[in-house]
Amino acid sequence: MDFSFSSDQQLLKNSARGFLDEHVKPATVRLLWDDPRGESDTLWKEIAQLGWLGLSLPEAHGGSGLGMVETALLLEEMGRAAYPGPYWPTVLAATAIELAGAEAQKKRWLPAVATGDARATIAFLDTELDWRPEAAQTRAEKTGKGWTLSGRKRFVPWAHVADVLLVPAQTPDGLTLFLVDPRAAGLALEPVPVMDLATRLVDVTLDRAPVAADALLGGPGQAGPLLAALLRRGAVGAAAEMLGAARRCLDMAVGYAKVREQFGQPIGSFQAIRHKCAEMLLEAENSHSAVYYAAWALDAKAEDAELAASVAKAYVGDAARKVCGEAIQVHGGIGFTWEYDLHLYFKRAKALESMYGDGDYHREAILRRVAA
Amino acid sequence: MDFSFSSDQQLLKNSARGFLDEHVKPATVRLLWDDPRGESDTLWKEIAQLGWLGLSLPEAHGGSGLGMVETALLLEEMGRAAYPGPYWPTVLAATAIELAGAEAQKKRWLPAVATGDARATIAFLDTELDWRPEAAQTRAEKTGKGWTLSGRKRFVPWAHVADVLLVPAQTPDGLTLFLVDPRAAGLALEPVPVMDLATRLVDVTLDRAPVAADALLGGPGQAGPLLAALLRRGAVGAAAEMLGAARRCLDMAVGYAKVREQFGQPIGSFQAIRHKCAEMLLEAENSHSAVYYAAWALDAKAEDAELAASVAKAYVGDAARKVCGEAIQVHGGIGFTWEYDLHLYFKRAKALESMYGDGDYHREAILRRVAA
């Protein structure tokens, strides 16, 4: 039993930190706020070269075959940098293709993702505010040549830069997952500006959008369990990113409390501030335990892996919001300014809190498991 | 518009404080813990003489015709003293009789309550943990001479000393309220010891208990709205008592923080303690606003009176629990000892929190009103 990172893992974490500190500075993030795509192709190619995009994909398809723990390490660092881009949606969609795709689909997409030549995303949420996969309302109708999809998918992360969308839709056989070309006829993409300008969400309207017969990912009617698994995996990744954002806010708050003086002493010497910082650290440390337990459990296929994923998302969502919010309070006025970088992480944590299943969704998922 | 107490009200409050400080000292409360009745007949007679029992009853029936604001003033002081006895159940039951009773019933009970010759209580809660009056499961069946009642009423305050129980029961006409002699055949009373040893709760089992035909309070099937109104009134009274308990805990905490020294200075000069005390005061002040607004609204029949009652109970329940709990924390170890009096008030507030509708009940009641 060992809860510490292996030296390889620690190395990965350090190198990610080093890379992001240099290539994803707050100034970089700010520059991309005004970019219509919101991400940098150069950066994308660089992280592909670092092997991050293929990190968890099978070696046979150009990946490194590493696990969720390593992915979480990267995501924590990305959260710490408020990294702007479709990393996690793409990797998660690639995992879906790996898990359920036909060999041809894997060949088409996985190496392309690993090399940075393709971006992808999953359209989890329908018009309703309901994260249960079975709540999808988008419908697929069979045609002579394949299917047509109609419905509205909301808040799809980074759909505007994706080369392929994974769209769940109801068919007579049940919930089915389709690979959809976002540039195809019948699709309309509308960006949805949210608080975190480095998080790009897109509403995707499908109006009898035609998809080919071979665009099914997995069998008809079989998308439910797959989507639930992806949502859990997505949740753990989001929790890792929120943890990173919280760590950054904590570090900034502690650093500020050491040097900012009021009433002739550093504010960190006042109990009000020092105790707040201690509570923030407690939340960050517990979040660390939650994220990496859940990530390990997914890799190890532990019997409580599903529970742990929901625990991580529910706990870290609350914890990160608290830590990042308190960091503003510790800073006082300066922490409320646009020029100071704190809000990058505060907003990122908040944005992720409501993605991949919000707290309500995961708390209910927990209870369904433990109070049968 | 005047939120301050009139000079009469202030006088009443002062004299109640004075009386209780002298006659209901913590030592008095402790003595009664071991008493099977749990209350003092002498004390009962004294408060009758002070006019407290008839305070809100009509002058025609031996009362003073004052309102809920004055009653709340007394109850706040009683909470502050952790007063042990059936004051509030009795007055509330008398109010029920005043509101719905036939003239003969009023004559029988109201003057007796005012003079301290009778005690009464209402059996709100059935076996279920459901405060809605309509949830009552006790059934009344018509017989030749009257009715028989069967069911189990739980957590009935001070039923063991009551001269009359008000028992809601389902009849073919709907929910009906009965005046029941607790010493009658078919009734079994079982004391239920709870955390606050000065709060006496009793389970009342009715096994085909016969009651006379004229024992109905109000018409058959008409008890629902009356009980709802009594529950609200009960809730405001309980909120006043919790406010008093919280004030006492706050006073003790502040007093202690001023004199207790650690690390060479009074602990109240540490921000951790002083900020806690400030938050406690905030909760106490807000609770004051909530209690007296609600009490006034009942007296004035304001259009938001029902809302305000639920607001007061829901808010003050949380606030008093918090204030009393934090008072223990401010005190440290000494606050956790049996000999120190803090737990009298801590436990009283906690006991009242779940009576007359708990937080969940009143929050739902609020929402039903404001989100129709």
Place this chain on the structure above:
Amino acid sequence: MDLNPTAEDRAFRTEVRRWLETNAATGDVKTLDERKAWHRKLYEAGYVGMLWPKEYGGWGRTPMQQAIVQDEMARLGAPPPINGLGIGFIGPTIIVHGTDWQKQRYLKKMLTAEEIWCQLYSEPNAGSDLASLKTRAEDQGDHFLVNGQKIWTSSGPIADWGILLARTDGKAAKHKGISCVLLHMRQPGVEVRPLRQITGSSLFSEVFMTNARAERRDLIGNLNQGWEIAQTTLGWERGANSLGRVTRYAVAFNQLVRATKELRRGGKPLLEDAAVRARLGKAYAELEVQRYAALRVLSALQNSDSPGAASSITKLSYTEFEKRYFELALEILGPYGQLVSAREEFEDIDTSSGEPGTWATAFLWSRAGTIYSGSSEIQKNIIGERVLGLPKEVRADRLKA
């Protein structure tokens, strides 16, 4: 104890409501000129400067009536008057401590918003610890030479005048060497740079003073009496916004309820979900308690019980509530709560900060409430020390003194 409004206040409310319904919706109120025109209209109707004595152009109304006006404006979403800081704080300071010349020169133009005022108090290194401010005002006989930097200045870019706290005696103890003087903002030595908040807008500014000139005749009170003046006269708008604020919360609540009717989960509207209901019920209880507390403050003001340090409780209470409240709203609304441009009716709300926007704006603004005008930590210090009488903190600056 009688919480019914007086017949007079009831009539006044009807009158205000009628006036606002007739006058509020006419024309845009966006440009500075439009805002000044709207202010002027409000002033002429008697709804600005309500607590000012009539001799200075005010209306001699009660705090309750002032609160009623703000409440009705909140109910209607009417645009606020301009120059709030001037009329609420700076004017009263001049009335109490100013010379006759100052009163003549400044008060009427302030009331009518002919001249806009700002406050030059906080500095980058003097926030909570305002008395450690470093901006210097050198006595040059007929004027002061001002050098330094201020921050968190509202209305900076549109201000004609500012009330300045600056150090006039560098050798005195920190509270003793500060003076209060009026500064003309339209002079070469004064540079105003907008300061953007995390909401993306810029309601505050930084103000840089380089050899700026403040006239001797604009000194308020005596030399080195500034701290005392700043501490004692900040009270004329107390309770003004107390009812309006809660009404704004209530308007937002109704929008939140509407949202929970439209958004669905588990095949039914969110509003039918007991977990959502319980949280909404709790929030509404807290909201109502804020309303009762506001009435209590107004009642105390009416009875001439100055709330004094107890107003720290009010400020702590509503700012912390507001934080919890919008946090809850965003939790319930999920991604819908994060939009920065509204698409549906329930997404477009009045943030009670003066800045209209979406739930996201309100949520972000709520983080400022516990920081500005004395942070929650400062309020708790004040409550602990001045209301509860707890012993003073052991503090580095006190040891030196």
Place this chain on the structure above:
Amino acid sequence: MDLNPTAEDRAFRTEVRRWLETNAATGDVKTLDERKAWHRKLYEAGYVGMLWPKEYGGWGRTPMQQAIVQDEMARLGAPPPINGLGIGFIGPTIIVHGTDWQKQRYLKKMLTAEEIWCQLYSEPNAGSDLASLKTRAEDQGDHFLVNGQKIWTSSGPIADWGILLARTDGKAAKHKGISCVLLHMRQPGVEVRPLRQITGSSLFSEVFMTNARAERRDLIGNLNQGWEIAQTTLGWERGANSLGRVTRYAVAFNQLVRATKELRRGGKPLLEDAAVRARLGKAYAELEVQRYAALRVLSALQNSDSPGAASSITKLSYTEFEKRYFELALEILGPYGQLVSAREEFEDIDTSSGEPGTWATAFLWSRAGTIYSGSSEIQKNIIGERVLGLPKEVRADRLKA
């Protein structure tokens, strides 16, 4: 990173479970003799003194194995061993700082519970500020004459020996004049008075020492080295209870779920109420996080990373969780949660404090957790200063020094 238990630990757990299932339920464990007998049985099975070196009668096990034993005992509700303070803290202190004579004389009898030990540290006026203790031990050559009062002493009435902190140099700075000495409790100068807690039971005592005698040979370490000794050797049971504690929470959770199935509201079991579900789900998430955190602590101990000041985070985390947890339980259970004698199965729970009882007992006990062994305030100070490296507080006793 691999959170699977090792094959060895898995086997050990099976062995412990089997042993406990066979041995735990046999006979009452209430009287002191019965408790000593049960302790002895546990010891002989290798489940007491697990981290002690074999040369002193211990078993040389790992912290993980120790935690497994406690976890399995929690799962079964097995009675705990007696003399926990002795074996956890006092014995290790003697092993590290004691003389050979002391080790010979005390250790074995401590392990076997032949002699029960208590700790004489806190005083009425020295709680958080332990170093300000006033109990005096006057050096009389071959012995010390002890006068003073101690408080919060566990196992006081049954203790044969105590480890005492007392002032041996009244003129030195407060941390420098304290010595650590073993005190025989069965002597006329030592009076033990049980101290009742708000739960109604008396797990603590006050201890009055009037010209009590402590032998010179029972001095631990050097004269006036007591503070240092008390600070450095309190670490041998770290993590021992970490898993068992969470298991106890989980057992209570199952009882709470059972209660919400039996209690009804709105015509259906509470467990079907979304508002109750959301709160239970949140509580369980927190509970699980406590479990993950416990594994992390055990892993660190295994890797010989002493958690040091970080153990303040653990203590703060679980005690504050426990408070929220039982508060939630009582909120859900309403009056059923307030009973002081159980009537239904779900009302009778293991309070994780060593005192079995009802939900009310657990709720009350949870208020003690954030006070004893360094209050939450003290833990936050330690975390702020020693983990985060925040600057030291300005504090009166430091100014004097």
